[in-house]
Amino acid sequence: xxxxxxIKAAIEAAVPGAGVEIVPNPSVSGQHSLRLAPGCALxxxxxxxxxxxxxxxxxxxxxxxDWPDKEVAERVKVTRTVTKVVDGAEQxxxxxxxxxxxxxxxxxxxxxxxxxxxxxxxxxxxLRLSTANRTDQVELPSxxxxxxxxxxxxxxxxxxxxxxxxxxxDLRRLLMWPExxxxxxxxxxxxxxxxxxxxxxxxxxxARTQAHRAAHPxxxxxxxxAKA
Amino acid sequence: MNFPAxxxxxxxxxxxxxxxxxxxxxxxxxxxxxxxxHHPSTHGVFRMDVALDGERVIRLKPVFGYLHRNHEKIAEGxxxxxxxxxxxxxxxxxxxxxxxxxxxxxxxxxxQEVPERAEYLRVITGELTRFQNHASSIGFLIQEMGAxxxxxxxxxxxxxKILDLFEELTGARMMVNYMRFGGCRxxxxxxxxxxxxxxxxxxxxxxxEFEQLLRSNEILMxxxxxxxxxxxxxxxNAGITGPMLRASGVNYDIRKVDHYGIYDRFKFRVPLGDHGxxxxxxxxxxLEMRESIGILEQALKDIPGGPVMDPKAKSRGFRPKPGxxxxxxxxxxxxxxxxxxxDGGPNPYRYRVRPPSLINLTVLEDMCLGADVADVVLIFGxxxxxxxxxxx
Numbered sequence: 284x285x286x287x288x289x290i291k292a293a294i295e296a297a298v299p300g301a302g303v304e305i306v307p308n309p310s311v312s313g314q315h316s317l318r319l320a321p322g323c324a325l326x327x328x329x330x331x332x333x334x335x336x337x338x339x340x341x342x343x344x345x346x347x348x349d350w351p352d353k354e355v356a357e358r359v360k361v362t363r364t365v366t367k368v369v370d371g372a373e374q375x376x377x378x379x380x381x382x383x384x385x386x387x388x389x390x391x392x393x394x395x396x397x398x399x400x401x402x403x404x405x406x407x408x409x410l411r412l413s414t415a416n417r418t419d420q421v422e423l424p425s426x427x428x429x430x431x432x433x434x435x436x437x438x439x440x441x442x443x444x445x446x447x448x449x450x451x452x453d454l455r456r457l458l459m460w461p462e463x464x465x466x467x468x469x470x471x472x473x474x475x476x477x478x479x480x481x482x483x484x485x486x487x488x489x490a491r492t493q494a495h496r497a498a499h500p501x502x503x504x505x506x507x508x509a510k511a
Numbered sequence: 512m513n514f515p516a517x518x519x520x521x522x523x524x525x526x527x528x529x530x531x532x533x534x535x536x537x538x539x540x541x542x543x544x545x546x547x548x549h550h551p552s553t554h555g556v557f558r559m560d561v562a563l564d565g566e567r568v569i570r571l572k573p574v575f576g577y578l579h580r581n582h583e584k585i586a587e588g589x590x591x592x593x594x595x596x597x598x599x600x601x602x603x604x605x606x607x608x609x610x611x612x613x614x615x616x617x618x619x620x621x622x623q624e625v626p627e628r629a630e631y632l633r634v635i636t637g638e639l640t641r642f643q644n645h646a647s648s649i650g651f652l653i654q655e656m657g658a659x660x661x662x663x664x665x666x667x668x669x670x671x672k673i674l675d676l677f678e679e680l681t682g683a684r685m686m687v688n689y690m691r692f693g694g695c696r697x698x699x700x701x702x703x704x705x706x707x708x709x710x711x712x713x714x715x716x717x718x719x720e721f722e723q724l725l726r727s728n729e730i731l732m733x734x735x736x737x738x739x740x741x742x743x744x745x746x747x748n749a750g751i752t753g754p755m756l757r758a759s760g761v762n763y764d765i766r767k768v769d770h771y772g773i774y775d776r777f778k779f780r781v782p783l784g785d786h787g788x789x790x791x792x793x794x795x796x797x798l799e800m801r802e803s804i805g806i807l808e809q810a811l812k813d814i815p816g817g818p819v820m821d822p823k824a825k826s827r828g829f830r831p832k833p834g835x836x837x838x839x840x841x842x843x844x845x846x847x848x849x850x851x852x853x854d855g856g857p858n859p860y861r862y863r864v865r866p867p868s869l870i871n872l873t874v875l876e877d878m879c880l881g882a883d884v885a886d887v888v889l890i891f892g893x894x895x896x897x898x899x900x901x902x903x
Binding site for chain 1: 745833846874
């Protein structure tokens with residue numbers, strides 16, 4: 284099988300401006316991956332499937348991965364001009380101080396595709412697509428038109444991670460129920476205290492009574508007296 | 512009816528791999544039926560929303576999630592080893608192969624070596640698992656055809672013998688928790704190996720009996736042949752794996768492709784179907800059972816002595832280097848893969864199960880469109896799923 288570098292070169296020759304980037308994998312498995320620009324992903328996928336030499340006709344696995352925003356603390360050397368009193372006279376001195384600066388690295392959601400070839404019996408080739416951020420720009424192109432096996436798996440990623448796959452023919456929740464709001468596989472997901480909480484009429488009546496009692500303490504005092 | 516040559520060059524019409532939409536020809540309204548979630552044929556809690564035009568299926572939408580417990584999220588919160596018993600609960604008919612796939616993925620991530628004897632034990636237990644899975648899956652298929660009991664009980668009789676072996680080896684009949692990263696948890700005694708040899712010697716007679724009972728049965732042929740046809744090009748494109756893919760005539764067996772473990776040492780054939788219908792899937796399972804017996808006989812003959820765990824292996828409290836690995840095996844139901852991302856911590860950063868049962872259902876609608884509603888039960892049964900793995 285071709286190495287990732289060769290596959291990258293082949294993609295760039297076939298799809299101009301594809302913007303492929305190799306993501307090295309430092310573990311012993313040696314399964315390096317290719318990050319695609321979402322804009323050209325469909326074209327690249329069609330090339331990978333139909334190219335005679337690669338023939339990656341079998342999309343095995345689609346995985347969602349959440350990379351939350353990371354706060355990175357760095358020690359930075361800062362030079363600034365300070366006014367100091369040296370030997371009784373005011374002087375402006377350049378001073379270098381080390382400072383800890385905190386910076387937020389924006390996170391993203393990622394879809395990872397594992398491809399194999401049934402024709403040549405090789406693989407895996409790993410593709411990665413990342414969204415721009417985790418909140419409002421979470422669209423990725425769906426690869427379902429190229430490989431049908433992405434059908435349920437992309438629905439699952441949409442359900443559990445909230446990546447919106449544009450071009451998917453039937454993008455609904457797969458495992459959670461349709462009324463469910465959040466995406467439970469995200470790293471910052473917090474479970475609700477009560478999954479089945481529904482405000483009932485009883486709660487509304489209780490709240491109204493409590494508000495009324497708070498507004499009219501003399502009524503409840505007279506009721507207490509009547510009870511006694 | 513034979514399929515055209517696979518992978519030949521031709522222009523395919525647009526949308527050839529997308530779900531088909533059927534038009535009604537009759538008059539009047541469609542009948543919408545929710546089959547399941549508690550239907551005897553669904554092997555668990557699974558629903559199919561079916562739209563019927565008379566007896567014909569016009570639309571079929573599977574509904575999942577009744578057994579969803581977010582196995583992957585649980586695994587992100589516990590150590591690598593602690594996930595091992597949870598994998599038993601994925602496909603609870605064949606826990607050993609689930610263990611194996613997970614152990615293989617972690618070994619790929621960390622580079623641990625597996626001793627020779629442990630590899631043999633993995634093959635022996637794995638093939639026993641495949642045998643009992645195929646036997647009971649055929650039994651269930653026949654039961655869904657209306658033969659309540661007898662063939663299924665024949666299959667379960669053999670399954671009991673195999674589960675007794677598992678109980679003796681691992682301490683549990685189904686939730687075995689047997690594999691470890693870099694080997695197996697306990698060694699097999701010589702007495703256990705002898706007992707296994709005796710059981711394996713009897714399996715061949717069972718397959719003969721089972722085949723004689725079923726293969727040429729007129730009702731079975733009438734119900735299964737030409738029903739639920741899946742063409743090989745769609746099967747590959749939709750990620751179908753396992754006996755279902757091979758019944759469509761595609762030669763792809765991960766034991767032959769990846770040679771994981773020590774599968775390159777055994778002689779076995781990969782049975783292939785010709786029509787891709789329910790009958791072919793049934794026959795492929797029957798033939799694979801025969802091949803499994805062959806592998807078992809070879810493995811039980813050659814099994815060497817030695818340790819079953821790599822003495823240097825550390826299964827508790829280890830932290831793999833940052834990186835990722837995808838490991839996969841040919842489980843009885845298809846390609847079972849585990850994808851792990853490590854960030855250097857004691858727990859996996861991401862733990863993904865590639866469930867063959869779920870992905871094999873992708874083409875359920877394509878196979879069922881235009882079929883009678885009674886055949887839906889059969890086609891669904893021939894996919895061979897376990898809901899513990901579909902919903903995870």
